[in-house]
Amino acid sequence: MKKLITLLLIVIFMATPAMAEKKIRWKLAMTWPSGLTPLTSPPAKLAKMVDDMTNGNFIIVVDGEESHKSALGILDMVEEGVYEMGHSASYYWKGKDVTTTIFTTVPFGMTAAEQNSWLYYGGGMELMQECYNQFNVYAFPGGNTGVQMGGWFRKEITSLKDLQGLKMRIPGLAGEVFARLGVSIANIPAGELYTLLDRGTIDALEWVGPGMDIRMGFHKVAPYYYTGWHEPASDLQFLINKQQYDNLPKEYQAILKAAMKAVSADMYAENFYDSAEAWAKMKKDYPGIQVKSFPEEVLKRMKEETEKVLDGYADQNPFFKRVLTSQQEFMNKAREWTTISDYYYIETSAAIQ
Amino acid sequence: MKKLITLLLIVIFMATPAMAEKKIRWKLAMTWPSGLTPLTSPPAKLAKMVDDMTNGNFIIVVDGEESHKSALGILDMVEEGVYEMGHSASYYWKGKDVTTTIFTTVPFGMTAAEQNSWLYYGGGMELMQECYNQFNVYAFPGGNTGVQMGGWFRKEITSLKDLQGLKMRIPGLAGEVFARLGVSIANIPAGELYTLLDRGTIDALEWVGPGMDIRMGFHKVAPYYYTGWHEPASDLQFLINKQQYDNLPKEYQAILKAAMKAVSADMYAENFYDSAEAWAKMKKDYPGIQVKSFPEEVLKRMKEETEKVLDGYADQNPFFKRVLTSQQEFMNKAREWTTISDYYYIETSAAIQ
Structure with missing residues (x-):
């Protein structure tokens, strides 16, 4: 009997690591409808x-x-604990705190490689957490789209004049900038975009990049595809209710963190792959598509207006200023490196094609 | 007594999920000396x-x-099971199977973003595994350096003539290509490189990029820093002994896979960050450093010789050919996307600076 009790105690002792195998069931709410890859991936x-x-x-x-x-x-x-976890884009919380927006992307800002370096090694994640503390959530990078294209236009934009009165669907800060350049910004549900663009009710629209754009069919009705300036590296976020995270066994916290990092990197690769394939298909099926960059005078004004908007927020909001300054200081160094590494590599490879 | 036995059985039953918490102790051997970040990260x-x-x-x-x-x-x-796991670069196994080399990088080949897309979504990992099956190991991506710089030169290279008789340390395929262009290739241990470059015993050498180069001090004695062509995205690998991996509990296999993916992405960010910071520091401390790209006539010959070498292997080795073709077919599509996204973004941003 004594032996048996000892044995029982030993077995109980051996079983204690199994504490960590506590059954846990969480719910995660995402901004996107199910199946909208790569955002849902x-x-x-x-x-x-x-x-x-x-x-x-x-x-x-x-x-x-x-x-x-x-x-x-x-x-x-997620803040209220209705869902333990969420997946969304930080710039949707502009109404709550404008600083959230620049954790998604900034017009004329960092590329994905630059932004990941800033987030993981340049203090970006710490600043993001400082921003999200007020919401009672932990925020982690949750995937990046890379450079988003400047949008589909029915007519070529050759000067600032061509923007006057142009009707375009483009949300957020980029829409604000375009509005300052004389564009009339339309807010249209996704489901109506193709028809309105086809009919000429709108002249242009911005979506994401070839991988996601191809499913919308815009390339069939608006042949000018402009290169990106406004969302050079849109980052998504995982949001986790603080108490729920803190209550997890330490192993599950580590598991969650490793998984978030792995799937974030994976989304960039998936979107890159989709875009490479979709762009090849679009070009083959619709050889009339023309890739254009906005003329310099347009880009210059876009940049001026972007800076005015950002500086305006920075003047009013010291934390916004701190985050923006941290990004800009790192970007100045990072862009030099991007230029002498990837940029010159692509340039010299193309020169001898 | 009966009750106690029942209780014991219940406890034993409850404890069984803890099977997965089996104590496992593995050893991992890496090619690098400890502390050589970011390779060891x-x-x-x-x-x-x-x-x-x-x-x-x-x-x-x-x-x-x-x-x-x-x-x-x-x-x-790792094949013999002396170590369960390893971390190295695939091109070190050229002597065993030449196909291993092109899972690291290829001169004038894919960038890191392109290569990750190919590996994770374009069938690259499956081909890599097919290659490593003969060694009884599983191979997984284990970090990427991004574009490596073309090296430090004491004198500027303005034409093919300047390469004649030049003494340079550059290993691997790039060394083979340079040799075909008249360069005399020297094989020198790392510890002696700085002194020999300083004394002019060698005229040039290739290392990695600013983040790792700065510790070697080459920028103090050879002011021409050439942009990259030969290792546009050197990938490292984790190697795992097959039986050891197969014997792991399924959860541990999943944990290992998630961790490998997370740390691979992380190394790219770390090296990017280190390089951005190191390059800023080098330029500040040594304003005489000049970034150069090789002249077009040199680049053209480099590419021709690279193609000859690769085609030579492809002619002899059908599997090498299959892998190379898969890479090239994807790269043709991927480069179009890189060009209209990141490349034009950097270009238009620079134009309005």
């Missing part, structure tokens, strides 16, 4: 990875916009 | 992550070159 792959890594003990159920019906309510729902 | 961070994710149950002890004394024996040691 980080949460979908995260859930699968975490399941596999914990032998099914830590389950994350991913809800798309079609089930929670609150694409722009992700931050609120 | 993926294995060091992997070990820490896996430890954290398993609550200390899966320990990976990382051995640097200084302890196993076999920098180029990593593949053999």
Whole structure:
């Protein structure tokens, strides 16, 4: 009997590491409708990875916009603990705190490689967390689209004059900048965009890049595809309710962090792959598509107006200024490196083609 | 008594999920001496992550070159199971199978973004595994340096003539190509490079990029820093003994895979950050440094010779040909996308500075 009790105690002792295998079931709300790859890939792959890594003990159920019906309510729902976790883009919280916007991307700002270096090594993640503390959430990078294209235009833009009265769908800061250049900004639901562009009700629109644009069909009705300036590296975020995260066993916290990092990098590769393939297909099927960059006089004015808007926020908001300054100081160094590495490599390779 | 036995059985039953928390202790051998960041960062961070994710149950002890004394024996040691895991660069196994080399990088080949897309989405990892099956190991991407610089030169290279009789340290395929252009290739241990370059015993050498080069001090004695052509995206690999991996609990396999993916992406960000900072410092401290690209006639000949070497291998080796073709076909599409996205973005941003 005594022996048996000792044995029982030993078995109980041996079993204690299994504490960490506590069954946990979380819900994650994403801004996107389910299936809208590559935006939905980080949460979908995260859930699968975490399941596999914990032998099914830590389950994350991913809800798309079609089930929670609150694409722009992700931050609120995670803050309140309705969802333990969310996946969205920081610039949707401009109304709550304008500083959130520049953790997504900045017009004429950093590329994905530059931004990842800043986030992971240049103090960016610490600043992002400082910003999100007020919402009771932890924020982590959640995937990057890379350079987004400047949009599809029915007519070529050869000067500032061509922008006067142009009707365009382009949201956010880029829309603000275009408005200052005389463009009439239209706010149109995604489902109507193709028809309105086809009919000429709008003259232009911005979406993402070839990988996502091809499904919308814009290239069939607006042959001028402009290169990007306004979203050089749009970053998505995972948001996690602080108490829920803090209550996790330490191993599950580590598992979540590793998975978030892995799926973030993966989304960039997926979107790059999709875009390379989609662009090849578009060009083949619609050889009339012309890639254009905005004329210098247009780009210069875009940049001036961008700086005015950013400086305006920085003047009013010391934390915005701190984040913007941190980004700009790193970017100045990073761009030199991008230029002598990737840029000259592409340039010299093209020169001898 | 019966009750107690039942209780014991229940406890034993409850304890069974803890099977996965089996104590596992692996050893990982890396080609690099400990502390040589960022090359050593993926294995060091992997070990820490896996430890954290398993609550200390899966320990990976990382051995640097200084302890196993076999920098180029990593593949053999993992194949034989002396080490369960390794971290190295695929092109070190040229003597065993020439196809391994092109999983590191190819002169005038893909950039890091292009290569990651190919590896993770374009069938690259499957081809890499097909190649490594013969060695009884699983191979996974293990970090990427991005574009490596073309090297430090004491004198400017203005024509093909300037290469005649030039003494240079540059290993691998790039060395082969330079030799065909009249360069005399020297094989010199790392520790002697600075002195020999300073004395003019050699005229030029290639190392990595600013982040790693700055510690060697070459910029103090050779002011011409050439842009890259030969290693546009050198990928490192994790190698794992197949039986050891297959014997792991499924959760640990998943943990290892997530960690490898996370630390691979992280190394690129680390090296990018280090290079941006080091380049800013070098330029400030040594304003005489001049960044140059090789003249077009030199680049053209480099490319011709590269193609001859690659085509030579492809003619003899059908699998080499399959891998090279897969890379080239994807690269043709990917480069178009790189050009209209990142390249034009950098170009238009610079034009309005």
